[in-house]
Amino acid sequence: MSCLLISLDKNPRPVTVVVDGTEYVVNSLLMAQSEPLRAMVTGGLAEATQRRIALPDVSKACWEALSEYLHTGSLPIGGDSALDVMVAASMFDIEPAAHAAERFVAAACSAENALALIEVAEAHGRELLSAVARQMASENATSVFASATAAQLSALLAHNDSIPQDEIELFRALCRWASDTGGLDGFQLVAKHIRFATMSP
Numbered sequence: 653m654s655c656l657l658i659s660l661d662k663n664p665r666p667v668t669v670v671v672d673g674t675e676y677v678v679n680s681l682l683m684a685q686s687e688p689l690r691a692m693v694t695g696g697l698a699e700a701t702q703r704r705i706a707l708p709d710v711s712k713a714c715w716e717a718l719s720e721y722l723h724t725g726s727l728p729i730g731g732d733s734a735l736d737v738m739v740a741a742s743m744f745d746i747e748p749a750a751h752a753a754e755r756f757v758a759a760a761c762s763a764e765n766a767l768a769l770i771e772v773a774e775a776h777g778r779e780l781l782s783a784v785a786r787q788m789a790s791e792n793a794t795s796v797f798a799s800a801t802a803a804q805l806s807a808l809l810a811h812n813d814s815i816p817q818d819e820i821e822l823f824r825a826l827c828r829w830a831s832d833t834g835g836l837d838g839f840q841l842v843a844k845h846i847r848f849a850t851m852s853p
Contacts, residue, residue, distance in 0.1 A: 667693055670706045671715040682722045686744040714740050721749045729756055735772065742776040750778070758784040763792035767804045794825040 667683060669676045680703075683689040692705050707715060714736040721727045721741075727749050729737050734756040741750035754773075758781045761769055766789040773782035789796045 665703060668704045669715065669719075670704065671710050672712050674712055676715065676719060678719065678722070685722055686746050688744050709743075710740050711736055718744070718746065718749060721746065727752050729753055731760060734760070735769075738778065738781075739772065739776055742778065750776075751780075754778045754781050757781055761785050761788050763788060763795045766792070766796055767800055771804070794828070797825045797828065 665680060666677045667680045669678050680693045683693050689705070693703075710718075711733070713733040717728050717733055717737045718740060727737070729752070734753050738750055738753035738757055741747070741753055757769065761781070761784050766785045769785040770782055770789065772778075773785060
């Protein structure tokens with residue numbers, strides 16, 4: 653085991669992690685649980701020689717949750733930080749933490765946030781969250797369409813499995829959305845992704 657630890661970091665001194673102006677001192681061996689973080693600590697970049705890593709895209713609450721996970725294996729997440737933790741854990745390739753946060757976020761999916769969650773899930777390769785959010789959007793097409801952009805609807809409807817079964821209700825929801833947003837161009841962009849099997853001539 654000592655050979656493995658030496659290969660991860662030949663000089664396992666503490667590393668200072670800077671998040672939103674706050675400095676956290678972390679054992680570099682704990683950072684080895686994440687390949688991207690380990691590379692920052694052991695690579696040839698300035699971070700490795702200075703033993704100082706800045707994480708500008710991570711909030712304090714998010715880093716504190718990830719740090720707790722790296723230290724104890726326990727991930728303290730709540731509604732306000734879960735999505736950020738999922739994104740950061742995905743970015744740092746800490747898969748168990750990313751999956752735990754993803755399950756938490758998926759459980760809080762609603763018609764109001766489904767489209768935004770689809771975008772985040774697909775940007776970070778979170779298949780469970782994407783499937784749950786797509787299902788939620790499909791089951792609540794009318795309310796989801798009311799607040800969606802043409803690009804969001806186009807992306808949602810491009811997948812056959814996310815199209816609601818009731819074609820008439822889907823068509824009405826699409827017409828209401830186009831009427832509310834005043835966009836014939838948006839209607840055409842979205843409508844081309846919908847196959848109305850029973851309504852086609």
